[in-house]
Amino acid sequence: MRMYDLILKKRDGMVFDKEEIDYFVQGYTYGKIPDYQVSALLMAIFFQGLNEDETFFLTQSMAESGEKIDLSDIPGIKVDKHSTGGVGDKTTLVLAPLVASCGIPVAKMSGRGLGHTGGTIDKLESIPGINVDLSIQKFIANVKKIGISISGQTGNLAPADKKFYALRDVTATVDNISLIASSIMSKKIAAGADAFVLDVKTGSGAFLKNIEDSIKLGRLMVDIGSKFNKQTIAIITDMDQPLGYAIGNSLEVEEAINTLKGNGPEDLTNLCMELGACMLLLAEKTENISEAKRVLRKKLENREAYYKFLEMVEYQGGDTEAIEKMQLPKAQIKHEIIADSSGYISKMKADDIGRASMILGAGRQKKNDTIDLAAGVLLNKKVGDKINKGDVIAWIYTNRQDAVLEARDILRKAIHIEEAPSDERPLIFGLIDSKGQYTEY
Numbered sequence: 001m002r003m004y005d006l007i008l009k010k011r012d013g014m015v016f017d018k019e020e021i022d023y024f025v026q027g028y029t030y031g032k033i034p035d036y037q038v039s040a041l042l043m044a045i046f047f048q049g050l051n052e053d054e055t056f057f058l059t060q061s062m063a064e065s066g067e068k069i070d071l072s073d074i075p076g077i078k079v080d081k082h083s084t085g086g087v088g089d090k091t092t093l094v095l096a097p098l099v100a101s102c103g104i105p106v107a108k109m110s111g112r113g114l115g116h117t118g119g120t121i122d123k124l125e126s127i128p129g130i131n132v133d134l135s136i137q138k139f140i141a142n143v144k145k146i147g148i149s150i151s152g153q154t155g156n157l158a159p160a161d162k163k164f165y166a167l168r169d170v171t172a173t174v175d176n177i178s179l180i181a182s183s184i185m186s187k188k189i190a191a192g193a194d195a196f197v198l199d200v201k202t203g204s205g206a207f208l209k210n211i212e213d214s215i216k217l218g219r220l221m222v223d224i225g226s227k228f229n230k231q232t233i234a235i236i237t238d239m240d241q242p243l244g245y246a247i248g249n250s251l252e253v254e255e256a257i258n259t260l261k262g263n264g265p266e267d268l269t270n271l272c273m274e275l276g277a278c279m280l281l282l283a284e285k286t287e288n289i290s291e292a293k294r295v296l297r298k299k300l301e302n303r304e305a306y307y308k309f310l311e312m313v314e315y316q317g318g319d320t321e322a323i324e325k326m327q328l329p330k331a332q333i334k335h336e337i338i339a340d341s342s343g344y345i346s347k348m349k350a351d352d353i354g355r356a357s358m359i360l361g362a363g364r365q366k367k368n369d370t371i372d373l374a375a376g377v378l379l380n381k382k383v384g385d386k387i388n389k390g391d392v393i394a395w396i397y398t399n400r401q402d403a404v405l406e407a408r409d410i411l412r413k414a415i416h417i418e419e420a421p422s423d424e425r426p427l428i429f430g431l432i433d434s435k436g437q438y439t440e441y
């Protein structure tokens with residue numbers, strides 16, 4: 001087999017078989033095929049697409065390119081949740097202890113943020129002392145003992161995806177539905193859970209900006225899950241404005257803690273209820289969604305979900321007193337963004353707000369950049385809210401004086417005020433069940 005022939009084949013719109021896909025995945029992962037040929041192949045895939053079988057073979061090949069985690073020692077149905085990425089998306093911090101407090105074993109491998117989107121592992125690191133780099137043995141032992149563990153992905157989990165993703169990132173080939181689906185699902189399959197709940201984001205802050213593409217991505221991932229005999233549900237949710245009010249690592253942890261105590265923002269709480277209910281169903285803990293939501297609400301009200309979070313932090317070496325007293329990293333500079341007209345907030349562009357937060361220090365522009373855990377943006381208003389001239393729309397938090405003006409200008413352009421209220425955008429657009437059936441909410 002020759003790489004040249006594979007590039008030509010895809011360029012001319014033909015279909016790969018499993019052997020051909022294994023050839024280029026393994027060849028690239030083990031350094032036998034150069035970047036320039038894989039770049040050409042990715043661009044051919046971007047324009048010609050992959051069909052469902054090719055996407056499945058690609059997922060399988062990447063999932064098998066490295067270590068696979070065996071969770072079979074942990075009793076019960078392990079349900080993993082994954083978000084396609086967004087701004088202010090701290091659902092894992094709430095959802096993981098919430099469902100763990102209902103008896104679902106949570107063995108969660110999470111990632112770091114890149115670009116304008118955040119990552120759970122960076123957020124958790126704002127808790128003093130916490131270890132998010134657990135060995136596989138410790139990771140599994142904690143789940144067996146207390147029902148929950150969140151750790152960074154081991155270096156050898158789907159290494160093919162790591163290499164392909166880095167190349168896609170610099171060759172403008174990230175936003176292809178088949179490539180996104182196989183990238184996400186290869187890591188999920190390698191991480192060993194029995195079932196998946198996928199939060200597919202749609203809107204300005206998501207990889208896919210329109211609802212049709214997001215549904216296609218959700219369906220494709222559900223199909224891949226079922227081909228691996230893993231029950232998978234996807235819900236399509238809004239990422240046109242940030243989730244909740246906080247964007248930035250310690251700010252988001254604080255908001256997640258408040259949510260676990262029952263005092264969180266409505267959108268974040270409702271999303272956690274929806275995702276959590278799907279997880280309870282797949283784990284066979286409840287018969288239907290409304291019963292599941294009732295169980296989840298109780299776990300917030302009686303604080304069991306919050307205590308589970310504290311227990312997880314303690315088992316991972318973190319300072320629980322710092323959480324109880326909310327002593328998380330704080331920025332030295334706090335700057336107000338003031339409304340220059342009255343009306344209603346009509347838009348809060350999530351991607352731009354994420355970018356402002358990154359410039360303030362909360363995110364990485366390049367993979368090895370260090371981040372400022374205290375930096376970010378705290379919104380005071382959300383889309384649909386009434387606002388008067390002179391009101392605070394948001395606060396900037398940073399330790400970089402030189403970033404304030406640039407972030408302020410981005411935020412001013414990202415947040416639109418109009419005289420009349422605009423139509424409300426739903427938080428949840430619909431659900432794709434494990435048979436691939438889409439139901440609009």
Ligand code: URA
Binds near residue numbers: 180181183
């Ligand atoms: N997240 C991933 O893990 N992979 C993609 O391709 C896009 C989002």
